[in-house]
């Protein structure tokens with residue numbers, strides 16, 4: 199991108215905006231649910247997660263004229279969300295300490311014993327960093343390079359963190375399985 | 383490739399990013415090595431289990447989207463408002479920022495003569511937000527040698543500039559050229575731990591913006607901006623309010639560069 203774009207968020211033809219609105223809605227809104235899931239992971243509380251997504255989409259919309267067509271909109275949105283979240287954490291460090299336990303209260307008894315539940319439970323006990331890379335890679339389907347860009351860390355770090363995250367998840371599940379066998 | 387190397391690149395294999403020769407080597411290895419093949423299988427099964435346990439749980443974002451649409455409509459309707467205010471970029475902060483600037487200017491008794499400085503401060507804050515929060519640019523120089531060459535090229539008459547413009551306990555992270563209000567500035571980003579501070583630096587042009595260490599701040603977006611002027615360089619410091627002491631940094635840089 200040329201230097202001319204810098205600092206010119208403001209100088210933009212108004213007539214172009216309607217078209218861009220439509221374009222923005224069609225490229226950005228489909229990612230809202232994915233963004234919300236990531237925000238829930240980062241922020242914990244649903245209300246804060248929704249605010250974070252709202253802030254992200256508005257920030258993206260207001261600088262959408264700087265967005266280069268053909269580049270990865272979804273990764274761009276996730277990166278904005280991550281950065282806004284970091285800004286909030288710096289502003290209010292207490293927010294960093296959020297419990298991310300999965301709420302099981304809505305599940306009926308039989309569902310609680312399914313394998314899916316065990317995986318969810320084991321996942322919820324991973325460190326935030328491990329959950330984050332697994333979520334981005336496995337659930338959101340981002341490439342290692344995209345995750346590196348979202349988190350602003352080297353791709354090698356993403357790969358080794360993923361390896362450690364999978365290892366941690368596996369050993370949690372194995373421990374649970376062994377404990378289960380002993381109990382029966 | 384040995385087993386350790388296979389382990390290291392398994393994540394790339396699982397995301398389908400291995401191609402060409404590395405992919406051939408990878409496939410060749412796991413065809414021969416039972417242990418690695420088992421590990422890859424186990425990772426793949428784990429991912430599948432995770433996807434089926436959590437993948438369907440897509441939260442409902444329709445309420446958020448509706449709110450965003452409403453605010454976008456509000457943006458569009460308010461476009462008769464002078465564009466500098468209505469398009470400030472970062473939401474409600476725009477008005478608050480402008481208001482805070484007006485307040486700051488009034489407070490400092492700088493009712494005339496600082497229009498230019500205010501515009502530059504706004505542009506600098508805008509650029510800092512655009513670069514560091516939205517990550518809009520990819521043309522940063524990040525290698526120390528490249529950054530040194532950049533400084534040498536932009537400020538040829540200032541040998542040994544880097545230590546003079548580096549805030550205390552910070553290190554230079556990346557640099558690029560940018561334009562703020564028709565003027566070309568060097569945008570230097572310094573890092574102290576996780577915290578980023580922008581320093582926009584320019585050779586004093588003939589119509590030198592004589593920055594005071596006035597402290598302007600964006601109330602809602604939590605950015606603050608301070609300027610400094612030395613004998614032949616001027617600069618603007620931008621950082622997160624309450625995290626980056628821009629006034630102190632600007633004063634110190636101004637003093638160091640004036641010596």
Ligand SMILES: [Zn+2]
Nearest residue numbers: 384385415418
């Ligand atoms: Zn092997």
